[in-house]
Amino acid sequence: MAFQTTKQTISQPLLDTAASLYCSASPHPTLKSISDQLKSQGHLDITPLKVRRLLITAGVYKSELASQIQSLYDSGKTITEIMGIMHLSRTSVHSYLPYVINADDEETEEENLCQRPISLEQQKRCEQAMEQFQKDWKGESLWEVITAFAGCTFVTSKGLKFTYEVKQNRHGEPTNELVISRKEKTVTKATVIKAYEKLLELSAEDSEDGITADQAKESVPPRFPIPLSGPKKLGTFGASYLYPIFIKLGLITEYPMLSYFHLPFSDDIV
Structure with a gap:
């Protein structure tokens, strides 16, 4: 990446x-x-x-x-x-x-996923987290990716920019909560994983192979990106913020997938 x-x-x-x-x-x-x-x-x-x-x-x-x-x-x-x-x-x-x-x-x-300058240390952490997530596609690994991108700018489906940080406890240690810059809302790790599991369920429903949601969770790699017209379909608190994050990470596309073989190619490369 x-x-x-x-x-x-x-x-x-x-x-x-x-x-x-x-x-x-x-x-x-x-x-x-x-x-x-x-x-x-x-x-x-x-x-x-x-x-x-x-x-x-x-x-x-x-x-x-x-x-x-x-x-x-x-x-x-x-x-x-x-x-x-x-x-x-x-x-x-x-x-x-x-x-x-x-x-x-x-x-x-500019192919920068994060819309602000990031340090080499954070860049390395983001890359390592993405590599691990793309190996096992687990919710725990996704959480590590999302925490690695803390401080980056995202835009909601309504056009509102926001960032988030990982909440610290009184000892300065990271917790399992994200603090959203807009209205200082929080999104928990459990909510992130729940939204991700919902994506896997939607992937199973959209599958032509007749696999169940549980089988979809074990499928590596899952069928990403998943067409999703809006955040409400994630069915979780904080979906309006998770939706653009998932889009940036390539888990969701806002539009129906187009068949490669039906794209209007007009040139002859070979």
């Missing part, structure tokens, strides 16, 4: 060359053929997906899918959220978004 901003240099001549090759014939050449031509010119790291991104940046490539992804990104969705909504890989999502060139000709992409 990426937490830091990544930068790459992209030159205007490369952008112009890719656009020229694409517009040189009708019908347009495939992305792979353009990639091969650019590689023959010394651009050895240019893949077909990077070609598409160059063409989108140049404004010469249009498709319904590219418009859908750009619209989601403009609305504030993260790359992870778009992956869940569109059922695409991270690389594919990026290939449908234009490069952003700043004054120094550098691409700037």
Whole structure:
């Protein structure tokens, strides 16, 4: 999971060359053929997906899918959220978004799950917690992930920003409660696990394999992200705050999952 901003240099001549090759014939050449031509010119790291991104940046490539992804990104969705909504890989999502060139000709992409700077120590703790959770998918491990992200900014379905911290006891030790910044509400560990188990139950109900909720809890990995139209379906206190956290962690998508094979692809990569 990426937490830091990544930068790459992209030159205007490369952008112009890719656009020229694409517009040189009708019908347009495939992305792979353009990639091969650019590689023959010394651009050895240019893949077909990077070609598409160059063409989108140049404004010469249009498709319904590219418009859908750009619209989601403009609305504030993260790359992870778009992956869940569109059922695409991270690389594919990026290939449908234009490069952003700043004054120094550098691409700037923010893939930060936490919307504020975090220390290297917290970053490492977040990564380790996520790795463990993605190994066993247990409620206890999810709690460790959520506590690791304490202090990060989230947004409720109504557009209200909030953060949370782990409540400390009088000895300064962490407890099993989260203190939400808005109105200082608290959400307990038991509530988090209950909401997570509800997701597993919904996953079982949505399954075509006829598995039970108990079997879903033992399924590794579970069927994530789960389409969920709003926080009320979590059925727990504090659901309005847990809902956006679960979305950021890739457990929930706000939209019905789209079939990969029914997406409106309009290009020929191979």
